[in-house]
Amino acid sequence: MKRFALSPQPFEIAPLREQLLSAHAGAYASFEGWVRDHHGGRAVAGLRYESYAALADSEGERILGEAIERFAIVDARCVHRVGDLAIGELAVWVGVSAAHRDAAFAACRFIIDETKGRVPIWKHERYADGDADWLHPEPPEVS
Amino acid sequence: MKRFALSPQPFEIAPLREQLLSAHAGAYASFEGWVRDHHGGRAVAGLRYESYAALADSEGERILGEAIERFAIVDARCVHRVGDLAIGELAVWVGVSAAHRDAAFAACRFIIDETKGRVPIWKHERYADGDADWLHPEPPEVS
Amino acid sequence: MSLTVLYFASLRDAAGVASESVDADNADLRGLYETLRERHGFALPAERLRVAVDGAFARWDDAPRAGSEVAFIPPVSGG
Amino acid sequence: MSLTVLYFASLRDAAGVASESVDADNADLRGLYETLRERHGFALPAERLRVAVDGAFARWDDAPRAGSEVAFIPPVSGG
Numbered sequence: 001m002k003r004f005a006l007s008p009q010p011f012e013i014a015p016l017r018e019q020l021l022s023a024h025a026g027a028y029a030s031f032e033g034w035v036r037d038h039h040g041g042r043a044v045a046g047l048r049y050e051s052y053a054a055l056a057d058s059e060g061e062r063i064l065g066e067a068i069e070r071f072a073i074v075d076a077r078c079v080h081r082v083g084d085l086a087i088g089e090l091a092v093w094v095g096v097s098a099a100h101r102d103a104a105f106a107a108c109r110f111i112i113d114e115t116k117g118r119v120p121i122w123k124h125e126r127y128a129d130g131d132a133d134w135l136h137p138e139p140p141e142v143s
Numbered sequence: 144m145k146r147f148a149l150s151p152q153p154f155e156i157a158p159l160r161e162q163l164l165s166a167h168a169g170a171y172a173s174f175e176g177w178v179r180d181h182h183g184g185r186a187v188a189g190l191r192y193e194s195y196a197a198l199a200d201s202e203g204e205r206i207l208g209e210a211i212e213r214f215a216i217v218d219a220r221c222v223h224r225v226g227d228l229a230i231g232e233l234a235v236w237v238g239v240s241a242a243h244r245d246a247a248f249a250a251c252r253f254i255i256d257e258t259k260g261r262v263p264i265w266k267h268e269r270y271a272d273g274d275a276d277w278l279h280p281e282p283p284e285v286s
Numbered sequence: 287m288s289l290t291v292l293y294f295a296s297l298r299d300a301a302g303v304a305s306e307s308v309d310a311d312n313a314d315l316r317g318l319y320e321t322l323r324e325r326h327g328f329a330l331p332a333e334r335l336r337v338a339v340d341g342a343f344a345r346w347d348d349a350p351r352a353g354s355e356v357a358f359i360p361p362v363s364g365g
Numbered sequence: 366m367s368l369t370v371l372y373f374a375s376l377r378d379a380a381g382v383a384s385e386s387v388d389a390d391n392a393d394l395r396g397l398y399e400t401l402r403e404r405h406g407f408a409l410p411a412e413r414l415r416v417a418v419d420g421a422f423a424r425w426d427d428a429p430r431a432g433s434e435v436a437f438i439p440p441v442s443g444g
Contacts, residue, residue, distance in 0.1 A: 014157070023230050026179035029172070029251075031244065033444050036169035049443065052373055052436055054420040056443075080443055087166050092444050101174065101255060108172075109248055112444060120417075120436075121443030122374035134375040135442035136409065176365050192364065195294055195357055197341040223364055235365050255365060263338075263357075264364030265295035277296040278363035279330065 004060030005079045006051055006121075010089065016077050017095055025074045025097035029104035031112045033092040035085045043128035049082045049091065052120040056080075063114040071107035073098040078111055080121060147203030148222045149194055149264075153232065159220050160238055168217045168240035172247035174255045176235040178228045186271035192225045192234065195263040199223075206257040214250035216241040221254055223264060287311075287352035291322065295360050301326045315339075316346040319358055330360055366390075366431035370401065374439050380405045394418075395425040398437055409439055 013032075020028065037044055064076050074097040081091050094111045098104035123135045156175075163171065180187055207219050217240040224234050237254045241247035266278045291308050293301045301322075312318040315337045322328070336359040337344050339351070350356065370387050372380045380401075391397040394416045401407070415438040416423050418430070429435065 021177070021231060023180040026177055028175040028177060030175075031173075031248070032171040033244075034164070034169055034171060034240075036242065037166040050374060051443075052371065052417070052438065055417055055422070055436065055438075058420065059422075088164060097177075099179065101176075101252075105174070105248065105252055109244075112244060116441070116444030118441065119443050120373065120438050120441055122439065123442040124374070134378070134439075136375060136413070136440040137442055138440070193295060194364075195292065195338070195359065198338050198343070198357065198359075201341065202343075259362070259365030261362065262364050263294065263359050263362055265360065266363040267295070277299070277360075279296060279334070279361040280363055281361070 002061070003064040003075075003077050004057065006053055006056055006060075006082050007079050008081075008083050010081070011079055011093075013090075013093055013095075016079060016093065019077060020075050020095050020097040022074050022097055025099060027098045027101040027104040029096050029098075029101070029108040031092075031094040031108050032090055033112070035087050035089045035091055037087045039125060042131075044087065045126045045128050046084065046086050047126060048084050048124040049080070050122050050124065051080075051082050053082075056120050059119050060115065063111055063118065066114070067096070067107045067111050071098070071110070072100070072103040073107045076107060076111060078115060080115065080119070082121065145204070146207040146218075146220050147200065149196055149199055149203075149225050150222050151224075151226050153224070154222055154236075156233075156236055156238075159222060159236065162220060163218050163238050163240040165217050165240055168242060170241045170244040170247040171238065172241075172244070172251040173236065173238040174251050175233055175237075176255070178230050178232045178234055180230045182268060185274075187230065188269045188271050189227065189229050190269060191227050191267040192223070193265050193267065194223075194225050196225075199262050199264055202262050203258065206254060206261065209257070210239070210250045210254050214241070214253070215243070215246040216250045219250060219254060221258060223258065223262070225264065287350065289350055289352060290355045291318075292355060292357040294357070296330070297326075297328055297358055297360055300328050310350045312350060314347045314349055315344060315356065318350055318356065319346075322358075335360055366429065368429055368431060369434045370397075371434060371436040373436070375409070376405075376407055376437055376439055379407050389429045391429060393426045393428055394423060394435065397429050397435065398425075401437075414439055 076096040096108045219239040239251045338357040417436040
């Protein structure tokens with residue numbers, strides 16, 4: 001089953017949420033990343049997400065599989081935009097259904113954290129002052 | 144501003160989420176409680192939520208005000224159903240917008256936990272075996 | 287003095303009414319609840335409840351006020 | 366041996382191309398990256414990158430394979 005997707009166009013949340021509806025689930029947690037008008041103190045005009053699509057797909061599916069193994073959840077989905085995005089646009093969406101809210105919240109947090117940390121997607125920010133930059137954050141410390 | 148509401152009818156999430164859209168927010172966390180087909184090992188046929196409406200409204204508003212004070216969020220909303228609900232129906236919805244995801248998740252969790260713990264709403268469960276019961280859970284230990 | 291009492295959930299089922307007018311001579315709201323608990327056979331002790339007066343949470347050792355609306359709040363189960 | 370290299374984000378900007386065919390005689394992928402880093406002036410050291418071969422993450426000490434597609438993955442910033 002395909003639980004992760006890249007979307008080159010704006011996408012609707014309602015049909016994705018609908019895929020997670022289940023009579024066995026009492027809890028649903030979701031997260032959305034929106035394009036913000038500022039970053040690190042600079043005014044942002046817009047951005048572009050680029051991906052290594054083949055590897056992003058497989059790594060995204062792996063993360064959702066890990067979430068289903070690690071947490072007592074019913075199901076989960078994640079969709080990430082690629083291409084040009086304006087301020088306020090939806091960049092990433094995560095949805096998780098579970099019997100109880102502890103697992104729903106924990107898995108939702110896990111999926112967005114791992115997606116941000118592992119999936120080959122890069123953000124190119126354009127600033128109001130005309131500058132532009134690829135974001136290549138320092139990775140978290142690994143033991 | 145009214146951030147908490149009781150809803151005697153099924154309600155749409157999209158217009159509530161829309162109230163939270165903001166160019167300053169990079170993160171949005173939401174939680175939904177759905178009516179589950181089982182509880183404590185018993186098959187549930189349906190349920191009814193009853194509230195002490197005046198106090199539920201003021202206590203709900205207080206919780207959302209506390210969330211805005213305690214966490215670095217932009218805004219938040221919560222709607223709770225009352226009346227008769229079928230399996231799978233939306234019972235409660237929480238939405239939070241914030242600059243960053245840490246605060247969005249923490250505030251969303253705070254709001255649903257406090258709502259479950261403090262707002263005068265009671266669940267009456269009907270079981271598949273014909274039984275029915277008011278749920279009056281033991282309160283958490285208070286120091 | 288006369289006041290109105292509101293009952294919810296299992297308390298309402300036990301009392302058989304959602305509200306009633308009560309002639310109270312208790313020193314505090316805890317005493318009022320104990321009187322009504324005995325009358326209606328409520329299972330829950332006051333320690334499991336909260337009490338509200340005129341739509342705001344109150345203290346068990348507050349004195350009942352004539353004409354007020356007292357609500358006994360059994361453990362909640364929303365969400 | 367000949368293989369294809371893919372560049373993304375700041376690496377692509379620095380290389381000026383999204384992919385190129387490379388004649389590699391390096392013992393491992395780390396050596397291949399060092400050669401290409403020198404050629405294109407990449408700012409990022411290998412320690413900041415991951416490497417993938419034919420669409421799957423690989424190890425820096427894997428040997429380059431003829432005809433394979435090697436991708437250097439700069440620190441990601443999705444979400």
